[in-house]
Structure formats: C-alpha cells, structure tokens
Amino acid sequence: MGDNLISVNNVSVNFDYQENFISKKQKIHAVNNINIKIKKGSFFGLVGESGSGKTTLGRAILGANKISSGNVIFHDDERDYDLTDMNKQDLKEYRKKAQLIFQDPYAALSPRMTVRDIIAEPLEVMRITSSRQETDERVRDIAAKCRLNIEHLRRFPHAFSGGQRQRISIARALVSNPKFIVADESVAALDVSIQADILNLLKQLQTELNLTYLFISHDLSVVAHVCDVVAVMYLGHIVEMGPSRELFKNPKHSYTKALLSSIPSIDPEKRSEAIELKGEIPSALNPPPGCVFRTRCPNPGVDCKGGEIKMGLIEVEPGHWVDQCCAL
Amino acid sequence: MSHLLEVKNLDVKFDTDEGRITAVENISLSVDQGEVLGIVGESGSGKSVTAKSIMKLNPGNTSYNEDAEIILDNENVLQFTSKQDLKKIRGGKVSMIFQEPMASFAPAIKIGAQMVEQLLIHKDINKHEAKSISINMLKRVGIADAEKRFNQYAFELSGGMRQRAMIAMALSTMPKLLLADEPTTALDVTIQAQVINLIKDIIKEYQMGVIFITHDLGVIAQVADHVAVMYLGSVVEKGPVNEILKNPKHPYTKGLLQALPDINNLDAPLSPIPGNIPSPLDRPTGCVFRTRCPHHNPEGKDGKIEMKLIEVKPGHWVDQCGIKCGQNG
Ligand SMILES: Nc1ncnc2c1ncn2[C@@H]1O[C@H](COP(=O)(O)OP(=O)(O)O)[C@@H](O)[C@H]1O
Ligand SMILES: Nc1ncnc2c1ncn2[C@@H]1O[C@H](COP(=O)(O)OP(=O)(O)O)[C@@H](O)[C@H]1O
Numbered sequence A: 001m002g003d004n005l006i007s008v009n010n011v012s013v014n015f016d017y018q019e020n021f022i023s024k025k026q027k028i029h030a031v032n033n034i035n036i037k038i039k040k041g042s043f044f045g046l047v048g049e050s051g052s053g054k055t056t057l058g059r060a061i062l063g064a065n066k067i068s069s070g071n072v073i074f075h076d077d078e079r080d081y082d083l084t085d086m087n088k089q090d091l092k093e094y095r096k097k098a099q100l101i102f103q104d105p106y107a108a109l110s111p112r113m114t115v116r117d118i119i120a121e122p123l124e125v126m127r128i129t130s131s132r133q134e135t136d137e138r139v140r141d142i143a144a145k146c147r148l149n150i151e152h153l154r155r156f157p158h159a160f161s162g163g164q165r166q167r168i169s170i171a172r173a174l175v176s177n178p179k180f181i182v183a184d185e186s187v188a189a190l191d192v193s194i195q196a197d198i199l200n201l202l203k204q205l206q207t208e209l210n211l212t213y214l215f216i217s218h219d220l221s222v223v224a225h226v227c228d229v230v231a232v233m234y235l236g237h238i239v240e241m242g243p244s245r246e247l248f249k250n251p252k253h254s255y256t257k258a259l260l261s262s263i264p265s266i267d268p269e270k271r272s273e274a275i276e277l278k279g280e281i282p283s284a285l286n287p288p289p290g291c292v293f294r295t296r297c298p299n300p301g302v303d304c305k306g307g308e309i310k311m312g313l314i315e316v317e318p319g320h321w322v323d324q325c326c327a328l
Numbered sequence B: 001m002s003h004l005l006e007v008k009n010l011d012v013k014f015d016t017d018e019g020r021i022t023a024v025e026n027i028s029l030s031v032d033q034g035e036v037l038g039i040v041g042e043s044g045s046g047k048s049v050t051a052k053s054i055m056k057l058n059p060g061n062t063s064y065n066e067d068a069e070i071i072l073d074n075e076n077v078l079q080f081t082s083k084q085d086l087k088k089i090r091g092g093k094v095s096m097i098f099q100e101p102m103a104s105f106a107p108a109i110k111i112g113a114q115m116v117e118q119l120l121i122h123k124d125i126n127k128h129e130a131k132s133i134s135i136n137m138l139k140r141v142g143i144a145d146a147e148k149r150f151n152q153y154a155f156e157l158s159g160g161m162r163q164r165a166m167i168a169m170a171l172s173t174m175p176k177l178l179l180a181d182e183p184t185t186a187l188d189v190t191i192q193a194q195v196i197n198l199i200k201d202i203i204k205e206y207q208m209g210v211i212f213i214t215h216d217l218g219v220i221a222q223v224a225d226h227v228a229v230m231y232l233g234s235v236v237e238k239g240p241v242n243e244i245l246k247n248p249k250h251p252y253t254k255g256l257l258q259a260l261p262d263i264n265n266l267d268a269p270l271s272p273i274p275g276n277i278p279s280p281l282d283r284p285t286g287c288v289f290r291t292r293c294p295h296h297n298p299e300g301k302d303g304k305i306e307m308k309l310i311e312v313k314p315g316h317w318v319d320q321c322g323i324k325c326g327q328n329g
C-alpha cells in the first residue's frame, strides 16, 4: 500500500429514518459506495453543497460513524487497521492516530474549562501521559507550535477571538500526536484574514509534524488554494476527483462546472457567468435513480433524464476521475 | 440631485458595563434609487450597527451624536420618535433582510399571516388584497406552490426557500430602501448565486436603493455599484466598486484583498493582515488601523494623524492617512 495512509473501499453509510412511530422505516443514503485513497502527507479536499455527505464520510473514516458496507483501512507504519474490524485496543490506538478538528470546541465544551484543560483533555481521556507534568509539557509544546500565547493557557476561552479559538481547536486535535487529521469546515466561520492565517498554520504544521489531512469545506476557493487532491461530492456520491489544479482548470462533471461557476468572481467586470443551478439538493431519503445530479443538471442527456445511467467513476487522465456518464 | 439616503457624520456609541464603546465613528454614506451600496469589512467593524441605525433599531444603550443626520427621502430619521414616524422606517420605506431568515419570521405564525399583517400595518388595503399581493410576491421570488407555502410555517421550508420567503416579505410593502445584512453568508455558493440573481433582478424591476452588507469581497464585486470598506467603525475607503477592487489605496482594503483566496490566481500566497482587531474599548486614537498597518509612518503610528476621507479620483475616497503612509512603502 506504500504511499497511502487511508484506503476507503466501497463505503456506504445509511441512517435509519422513521418520520413517526406508525410510518414505515426508511433509509437515508448519506454516503454511497465511495472509493478514495488518501496519500501520506497529502492535503485531501472534500467539497460539495451541504447535505452532500462530507461530514458523514469524514466521521466514518474516523470511526465515529458506523459503516453500513465496505471498509476503511488505515495503513500505519507497522500494520494496517481495518476500521470495520477493530477490537477495543485497536480502536484506542486508532483514536490517537486519527483526530478531528472541531469547528468550535468551545461550543461543545464546558465553559469552565481553561484553554489548558481543553487541549489536555484528549491526553487524559486516552491516558497518553502519566503525570500532570508530562501533560503540561505536551500542552505547552503543541500550544507553541499552534502559535498560541502560553500566557493564555490559564484563561477561559469565552473571551477569545474566532482565530484564537480555532488554534485551540487545532492544538487539541494535535496533542495526541496523530498522523491523520479531519478538518471539517474549520475555517468556514472566520473572517478572510484569520482564515488565511489558519490555512497557513495548517500547511506549516503539516510539514513540521508529517500530517495527512482530510479537509472538508464548502468553499472551493479555499480548497483550491490548500489541497493537492480534491473530491467533489453530491448527494452521497463522489462525482469527480483529481489533482487540485487539474480538476479546477479542467473540470469535466456538470456539477463541478456549476459549482466553480457559482463562485462569485472578485472581478466586477465578470458578472453573471454563473451556470445557475435550479432548486436545491434533493433529500437523501429518496435520491433520484440513475445519475443523482440529473434533477438539477443544466444539460442532461436523454439517458440521464430517464434515470437509466449507472453511476461509477472512470479515469479520464492519470489520477483524474469523473463519473462515467458525464465523462464522455 | 438629492440622494434616496444620505448618512452624514454618524457616530454610534454604546454604554456597556465596561464603559462607553464607539461602534461607528463619523461615517458618511449615500445611496441612490436603483443603486446598490456594498459595505464590507471584518466582523465587528460596525456594518450591522450602521444598518440598524437607519431603522433606529439599535437598543436602549445606544447614543447618536447631535450633529449626525440620516436623511431618507428628505426627512431626518434620527429625529423620528413617534410610532407613526418609526413605522415608516420599519417595514414602510425601509425593509431589512438577514443572514438567518428565522430572524424575520415568528416561529408560531404562518408565513402568509405574517406577510398580510405587515401589509395591513403599512398599506391602506384590505385583507383580501394583502393576501393576493403576498402570494404574488412569493411567486415573484421563485417559490413554487406559493398558495401552499402561504399557509405554512417558516420552519417547514428548506433553507433556500426560507431565504426567498424572507425576501418576499421584505419586498411586499415596496420599500424604497432595502437593507440586506449578510443575506447569503450562510448559503452554499449555488444557492447564493440564485439569491444574488434574484436580488439584482428585483432591484432593477422596482428601482429600490439597497445597502448590501457582506464580509465577502467576491459578493461585493457581483452585486454592488459602490462600496464602502469599514474597519473598527470607520469607513477607510469608498467609491465605485470596480475602482476600489482594482485600484485599492488604503492598506486595509489591500490587506483584505491579499488575504482572499482567488480561484483564478492559485499561486498567490494567502497573506493575513497582521495582528488582531482591537476591542472597540481600546479603539486606537488617530488612524484606527495603525496597530495592524504594515506601513511605517511615525505620524500614523503615533496616532497623530487625524482620520479624514480625501477624494483621490472622482468618487474614490480614501482616508488621508492611507494615502500618506501608503507612499512610504
Ligand atoms: N446522524 C444522522 N442521522 C440521520 N441522518 C443524517 C445523520 N447525519 C447526517 N445525516 C443526513 O445525511 C446526509 C449527509 O449529511 P452530511 O454528512 O452532514 O452532509 P455535509 O457534511 O456534506 O453537509 C444529509 O441528508 C443528512 O441529513
Ligand atoms: N447593543 C450593543 N451593545 C454594545 N456593543 C454593541 C452592541 N451592538 C453592537 N455592538 C458592538 O459594536 C461593534 C460593531 O458591531 P457590528 O455592527 O455588529 O459589526 P459587524 O456587523 O460589522 O460584524 C462590535 O464591537 C459589537 O460588539
């Protein structure tokens, strides 16, 4: 498996859904038959509108969501972990190696925890350190790497700015010395200047600590800037995937093209070139048969409209994969 | 020619437990009929406070300066105190839309009932007419099954539909001025593009004036005719949108542009503006941007420069310090 850190093989995640106790049970098809390989040291981007399944896939890879079918393999130096077949000990080990950066840890934590406690918690919960002194050392070390002021460790985070809170969140994710990080909308709520700062920090930490990222975002401009590989998701499916530059320069799938054209251009002379997508992403309870995008596709073919096309990625250029129906 | 809206020398201060803070200082803006003024700046720069002042919606701890004027349709809104007058600027001549549409709708009242009630307050019409105006407006903003939606609650609609319903409600009274406070910030780019196109069509059709607040310069480039860049309560630069985005003069405007990831220029590094926005309690004297400005001008850095906009090209105004210090590298 050499250069890959993560292999996602035919992964689907369904949720049970029942509107009320007399209605019939249904399935939410949140993630459908996904195949991706995440190379060691890569900044892997996952984009798509809300509801496309990005968070669910990220959580599945972290072992935080059950996988309905398929498997996820984490290729560690010494051995492989199969997430669908792990005992308690394995899961414990895996939790140290694969971590999530919360969008706002403060929202999820007790307001009575100091910054130090927030960062230290994973060490304590996973029993990684054996003394308070060791914990404090690691907290200080990672806080410094995340450019947090050591003086601030004793404070409570409520008074901190969005950027500082995001650094706390990053420090907390990195304190267990993980290899793989899922950053789910980590910069979505930040002002551009702070966003730039956090993105630069993530890049720098990647080199410094040999990290591999799964970077989830609905902002294509951000993804284009930081990611080396990008997968575009729609309604549970990856519809296109490839090296970031290639994908953004030469998008093949109608959905990728529409997404790209919807980014508001900073040039006031380039107005209304957006391929306007009508309507909204359909419910994952009843995804359209055939190509999932066909209800909004600006230029569906005859086969697509009838729902007669089968989805599946094909490689159109080395490393550039496109759903077969749109590839041709 | 007189403007639809003219804000002159407005200060907005709040009395808080920690002291009196200056949220907006000495800003002057104007909007004409059929024109979109964009206001851009990081969070906390005073964009929402400015918009709320126009409807006198700031809370009880607010004070405005004596010599400020907010002239709408030849009347000074800041002098309004009677219910009758305030009605004019709250849903009559002025309407507001928000990032979160639920801020506009009472959760337990049906969308249609709220629209009708609002129309009956502001227009001399009967219930029946109000209903038909409401349904037509829901249709106009692209809501399918308008009759059905009229009888639904806001929470029953999808995010994009709710945004449209809020716009329909804001427009149904035919305001002369629409205040749009980050109306697309929480939306996916695809839905954002729909909402932007809708707002642009409607402005053209009804010839309203619009203040469009956002922290996204791309959105500004797409919707605004003029733009004002705000930092810590001050307008540091303003002018025609093309001019400001292509030929920015103030170090803060330049900083915002350099921090922005541009999909058409992937090789450009993302350069954050150094430092943090100071708390409005520690608002710097002199040039408000001096604690973060990359330029070195002793006068500016010492707080000895007085803020004042200067017209550098017809319609393009820049804070005077931004020009002077900017030249020093
Ligand atoms: N725990 C859950 N239970 C039921 N449905 C869920 C759950 N988590 C996510 N979903 C559904 O799965 C789909 C994908 O959601 P999500 O992964 O959050 O998308 P994204 O992160 O791209 O916005 C949505 O239809 C969502 O409502
Ligand atoms: N009612 C209030 N009392 C005290 N401070 C306020 C009040 N409303 C706003 N502020 C402060 O005024 C400043 C400007 O706020 P705002 O206009 O909301 O910024 P923006 O919309 O640009 O993000 C902020 O520092 C904010 O905390």
Ligand code: SF4
Pocket: A253, A254, A255, A291, A292, A293, A294, A295, A297, A298, A299, A300, A301, A304, A305, A309, A325, A326
């Ligand atoms: S398969 Fe057809 S409907 Fe689907 S995206 Fe391609 S062209 Fe559109």
Ligand code: SF4
Pocket: B251, B252, B287, B288, B289, B290, B291, B293, B294, B295, B297, B300, B301, B305, B321, B322, B323, B324, B325, B326
């Ligand atoms: S006065 Fe000096 S410090 Fe302030 S913006 Fe201008 S250049 Fe910067």
Ligand SMILES: [Mg+2]
Pocket: A054, A055, A056
């Ligand atoms: Mg998500």
Ligand SMILES: [Mg+2]
Pocket: B047, B048, B049, B181
């Ligand atoms: Mg605001």
